[in-house]
Amino acid sequence: MHRRWIVEEHTDRARRQSRATLSEVESKAILSRYGIPVVEEAVVETEEQAAAAARKIGYPAVLKGLGAALGHKTERGLVRVSLRSEEEVRQAFRDIRQAADKDWEACVVQPHIAGHREFVAGIVRDAQFGACVMFGLGGVLAEALSDVSFRIAPVDRFSARAMLEEIRAAKLLRPFRGEAAVDADRLTDVLTGLSRLALDEPEIAEVDINPLIVLPDGRIKAVDALIVLGNRKPVSRPPVDAPRIRRALDAMANAQSVAVVGATSTVRGGYLGIFGCMRAFGYEGRLYPVNPKADSIDGIRCYPNLGSLPEKVDLVILAVPAQAVPAALGDCIASGNVNVHIFTAGFRESAEEEGEKLQREIEAIAREGGLHVVGPNCMGWYVPSRKMLTWNAAPAPAGPVSMISQSGGNAQEFTHHAAKTHRLYFNKVISYGNALTLDSPDYLDYLAGDETTSLVVMYLEGVKDGRRLLSVTQEAARRKPVIIMKGGLSEAGARAASSHTGALAGSRRIWEAFFRQTGAVRVDSLEEMADVAAAFHYLKRTPGRRVGVLSVGGGQAVAVADACAQAGMDLPAFSPATVKKIRAFIPPAGNMIRNPIDSYLAFMRTEYVGKIFDILAHSGEVDNVVVSLPLDWLYREAGQENFIEVIARYLAGEGRGKLCGLPLVVAWRQYQDAEEFRRMRAVLEDILLTAGVPVYEGLNRAVRALARLERYSAFVKAGQAASG
């Protein structure tokens, strides 16, 4: 209580004086209540008081001017350091008083704190994620260096420790130039204290502690600080009834009955229309066209409105012009149909005032009427097991991957690509566009608890309630892998995103913090998303980051090392014992036994591959095995038609068996365009994917996917260790 009272006293005074900032002394008084070690100091108003305070605090001393209008203290000559005598203190007092002139209110006396290392810590508020805590390299160069790390509040001690290690200059935390290691516990306290302050006091917009000096003995002291007040009231958000939303989404995903409002048999361009797509994909539930202008559509009885349907449906899809959406939503409410997908575009994403206004209007209607709305401006649901689809064509088989996509185009492209390239099939795909009432956290919360979904991929541009996305993602990532591509991370991308779905795209650094805090797996393109999802789908987990590689060619060996280094995977040198074991059956000429192993011979006699696998599996020296196949060469060198097939079968069967459960990944490269080579590649992929061995075009993609799997595996392991 006392702590809150202190804050209130200082902020109220500032408000009364129409100040947006608290003074250095006020700021430190508040911070010290949150466990932040601040420098000892005395506020003085006369030269006599200054001299007395300096005597008490000791020399060398520091004297600074105080005043509501005193910014840029250093530049204005209002900071005097290294004062070694009473006379120097008195002189400094007179100088400062004169320099500050009418802005002068008081001076503050502090001991002169010296240390080679200066950090900065603070609070900022992000438009999507709210309170965030910052840590970085400080001092006068802080802004120029911009060496900082962020976390979205609340920040626990574990996260705070990680923040310390993330800055480029993290080695300054260790013993440095004869000074002790930083007291990391106290530094951690600073960050968790800032987190508490940020959550306690929403009217504090920013906090800036700079410098936070490290003393030679490792202790830290906040020497200067600034608190900035904002007008921000806690954002009031509509309450979320998560169980009810989950039930609504489950009803839509498994809809036994669907009504398409605005159904038409007209095929414009090549698009079949929603009604036509649902029928073409073979939707097996009860499908009702609703259109007052038609008696029947494609031979099926048409209804004038939702009230005239023989039942309440599990899902209403609105495909009427934007101007007609408000009335159509009214019809949903009147008829008691609460689950709605608005396909129609022309709302906030148009970045024009009319669309903006229309979206506000339909949001009010939807919230008032208790509707669950997917969209507007989106493709809605693709659920292969229910044969639900709103676009022309998609893979028919169902699988364990679910997708949440703000972009309908990306949902269509990704599902095709993942199926074609990696044989990944989908459970539930939701394209949700402008997120009128339901947003990404709602969908993720639902899929996290959906037992038929083993893996979630998300394409996000922005989110309204970042804090809820954070907590839902944290919870979901504990239960299953969540792979996220955040579009608009570049500044230019963020501009395009805000005109696209009318969502705010957060700054790159806060999103980086989001990924660190949630355990969600970050990917940067749809292609990478598919590559990484395949690694998760086929391999589940990997025990570590050490990779052993079997390949062919010297240039390839260099490429393997570069690929591993870039992805953050280790390519350990094999021990002499391991090399000797392999050398026992592979002669030196033309075969390099290092990591990567570079040996044609091994492939020519596939049992050698098995022997190598067996040796690696028992060496304890690698956690994963990657095989890189140059298809053209192998095909030609072997001089036997089906040689690629022989290798593939061996790797998929006996070979993999020798690995005793170590993850196996196959990468291929192929540069000849002849039909026979394309055929061979299809054979290779068919055999390996059927056996559950992930296959990649090119080593870089394979290693990068493995690296993401490794990070997530480590995250899950750390979580298990922490919880028991």
Place this chain on the structure above:
Amino acid sequence: MHRRWIVEEHTDRARRQSRATLSEVESKAILSRYGIPVVEEAVVETEEQAAAAARKIGYPAVLKGLGAALGHKTERGLVRVSLRSEEEVRQAFRDIRQAADKDWEACVVQPHIAGHREFVAGIVRDAQFGACVMFGLGGVLAEALSDVSFRIAPVDRFSARAMLEEIRAAKLLRPFRGEAAVDADRLTDVLTGLSRLALDEPEIAEVDINPLIVLPDGRIKAVDALIVLGNRKPVSRPPVDAPRIRRALDAMANAQSVAVVGATSTVRGGYLGIFGCMRAFGYEGRLYPVNPKADSIDGIRCYPNLGSLPEKVDLVILAVPAQAVPAALGDCIASGNVNVHIFTAGFRESAEEEGEKLQREIEAIAREGGLHVVGPNCMGWYVPSRKMLTWNAAPAPAGPVSMISQSGGNAQEFTHHAAKTHRLYFNKVISYGNALTLDSPDYLDYLAGDETTSLVVMYLEGVKDGRRLLSVTQEAARRKPVIIMKGGLSEAGARAASSHTGALAGSRRIWEAFFRQTGAVRVDSLEEMADVAAAFHYLKRTPGRRVGVLSVGGGQAVAVADACAQAGMDLPAFSPATVKKIRAFIPPAGNMIRNPIDSYLAFMRTEYVGKIFDILAHSGEVDNVVVSLPLDWLYREAGQENFIEVIARYLAGEGRGKLCGLPLVVAWRQYQDAEEFRRMRAVLEDILLTAGVPVYEGLNRAVRALARLERYSAFVKAGQAASG
């Protein structure tokens, strides 16, 4: 002369005293002779002298201990700053003398130099490139921050200025916290002075100026400095007779006669052997098999040795076992055949002592005999116009691209890939392996002057004479684009760090300097090499970095912006006037007129594409136009079989005409696997590439290639501006 004499005096004294380092005072005395502004200072041996010097220099003063054995001065308490009176100076002298104890030799008195900004500058010697100059953020944090830039010496003023701007904290060069902008001219002098010193004095291994303090008025002062001596003698390299090498390479590339020593008709595995490959590819010159064990090979008369051939040949290819190579080289010399390609492996690349020894032996033979050797351990020449090829299959057409590749595998893969994907064909391809006598600079020097080569691509792992590679590449890049992939950048160079400069150097950074200094275009994979080569081949140059994009789909718009930001290209917003002109014929519903333009309609009515091109070309708002085609969608939406063909023909012909010469790049995406889609893609590529419009799978690759073209175009333009 005087300058050299000063250096000699100090270094000789250090050598006599068995010191590897010069003292602070000695170091600064040398540096000041190279135009580096050093702090005023006086060496003093008594308290009286110290007091007198301080009086002369003024207060506050600094006192430091001097002594050959005095490292880590700060940690040992041998540096006292802010001394404000004679008494403080005297006390400091006594303290330092006591602290230094028997290591004490003298003290140095300096004025106390204060400034917020501290930089570091120095010299380091790289194993491949020799003397390099470094600049970076300095002070006690220099190593922890590692914010540095490098150039290989000699460094001219233009390069030095660029170094300043490359550090992350470059904004510190501008006015900062009330202090003036740094005197960039003097800072440039420091870097060019270091460059001269490094080249003048090979026995100086490292120089470290830290800190180089910026005074509030912008002047700079070297406050501390260290010179480290090395044992390095200037490396003696065999003299290079460039004209003779050029003639030899030209003779090989256009060989009218080739002898294959070790020719055999045996086909092992699927490889035809060198003799078989040359014949299979249709070599039209005189081809002689040499093998004492056969009378004829494949029906062709075989010779027992080179001396028995009816002529001296333009190229001898050795395909004998490694142990037989020395004798075969002897045969070359005896018979007067000086142009040799050693195909054989088993030398230095084996990383085993025997191979190492064998390579030293054949190098001695080759140099002694004046041989020009391509290899060993390589594929040698692929010259389509001469139908020369040493591997099984390669594209038959000849083109203007030449390749230098340290890896034979990469040469084979790249030529296939570039031909298949971008219809790039080759002029001369040289796979050169272990670089016995001829190394990458020799090949590049030859190709730079080869009029039938318009573009050079290189795959490099290492080079013996980095400085020669630097100068040859600088010269070549002025004449034609040189695109280089450097393999092995991730391998950490083992380096003894005796100073900051040493610790901050690394082979990656030196190679980055290499690219900046030469204008060579850096690529990071063979795929990117082909993409970039295609942009150069088809577009030649681009006037700037602004891109206008025509695409389809909202998610795509975000991806375009992210791709441009990542590649360093600009995606400018169009002016209201431009938007209005486009809006005159494209209605708002479903069409976003921003950058990227997102409009199905434009593609559905191709004349709209032309109108947009015309508007963009005359707007002055973009330098390049990228069209992103979603093949599946366009194919389906249009409802007409050959729609992709219609678009492609329009873009290749009338459409491009409207651009008034602005570069046009087409990117496609396609996710359906059906045969009809693959066919469409082939049609698209055929039409566009035939017309000279580069085509990429995916927008990222297109924009990245364009970005490399832009950098080179700017480099060429800057060179032209500088030279006239």
